[in-house]
Amino acid sequence: MSGLMVLAENVHKSFGRVEVLKGIDLEVRRGEVCCLLGPSGSGKSTFLRCINHLEKVDAGRLSVDGKLVGYRQQGDKLYELKERETAQARSEIGMVFQRFNLFPHMTALGNVVEAPIRVKGESKSAAADRARALLDRVGLADKVDAYPAQLSGGQQQRVAIARALAMQPKLMLFDEPTSALDPELVGDVLDVMRGLAEDGMTMVVVTHEMGFAREVGDTVVFMDGGVVVEQGDPKSVINNPQEERTKAFLGKVL
């Protein structure tokens, strides 16, 4: 069993004529928390979305746990997989979105049990038992029957985390999970993420929370203009950046 959970090699991605990712190389080890930092438009969210094939890469290779996501390699070409096979690969990767994207027509419990029942074929009672335990873990045991519109942003994001965890993923992707939250609600969500990291979950987190990156991150990666500018240990990158662009960015946000 290799120690690498995510391996990105020379990943390129363009939207129309704009090249958003200009050859990203990145390694995330099993059990590691990797925080992606950088100004908006630097390509960090796009890269995160490439990891579970929500965006298709134009060139380069991305694998999760030793398997390519969304493609199979034959010779020097990558062939896109059928939808069902991609869905299977995605079911092992949890994702949490900036704007929660909870299903508004389902209760908190309904949101969490949906994929285990439909994708994994779990029984309704087994899925509901696990969902209750997960909602309890994110501190929402009393909100099981609430609809998303009846929950605060922070509560919605914690349901979204529980929903992703219900698929028992081996990797969790977070796309600016606290950016849409009121400041006083950020802490609850970060606490849940901190707990996950302590339990050994492998996480890739796009974030602007420097405090979180410094405390919880095992590595931080600073991206700008579609390339990785600097990466390494959080304390050294954030406290003592080497590159000018990193210094300029941190000077603005810290």
Add this chain to the structure above:
Amino acid sequence: MSAGAPERLVAVPVRHYGRWVSAVAVLAGLAAVVYAFSQAEIDYGTTGEFFTADNIVRGAGRTLLISVLAQAIGIALGVVFAVMRLSKNPVTSTVSWCYIWLFRGTPVLVQLLIWYNLALVFPTMFGHPTSDLMTPFVAALLGLGINEGAYMAEIVRAGIASVDEGQTEASQALGMTQGQTLRRVVLPQAMRVIIPPTGNEFINMLKTSSLAYTIQYGELLLSAVSVYTRNLQVIELLFTVSLWYLVLTSVFSIGQYYLERRFARGALRDLPATPLSRVLANLRGGPRI
């Protein structure tokens, strides 16, 4: 405080004398119409009498039957063609576009006549004489249903387009297939946008089904026509028919209200009280809602 300031100033709203004038004018006009119809040579007794006559009730039943079935066909076709229209495959989306263009661009009465007269160009179908297969009922069902499908396709397409892209992404990120995403995530949310215009479509369908009278389908209007060609009480029978249409459309308007409420789940923090629950709450003497 100055010496002349009163304890309490009373605000006098502006008087709208024009409103009194227009109200009187409208009531006078209304009275004139009512008076004219009360003096007209109409036997209102006949109108009421035929309301419950066997063949009229049977006609109303057929109107309801053909409307429900044709609307069901329309909804099924609408979902299929809306999904085709949104498909990335250029052939399916073009075919869907053409279907909508053709059936929305021609009058439904013409379409009904074409279906009914199909035997003229296809004397046999599936080894049977077309005139045996294409009964007035089948022709009306196909004509109304397929025409409705074109309108429903546009309504369903608008509904699907109204669902946030993030919903599809979240569903796919969980490993759900496109089909599961459509059925479990997108369509239930699109329903909130789809239902109100669909209710309108159905109420239109109840009335449009009267066109099937031209191809000899024994719905409400044809039942009335067959009576008044015998007793010559034309307006009386047409009033009976109008009353029946009003009853049918009123009943379904109420049904639509409750259906919309059901699909508003999750969109509102609290569902508004229904008129019935409001009455019950007031009878129990609880707080007014």
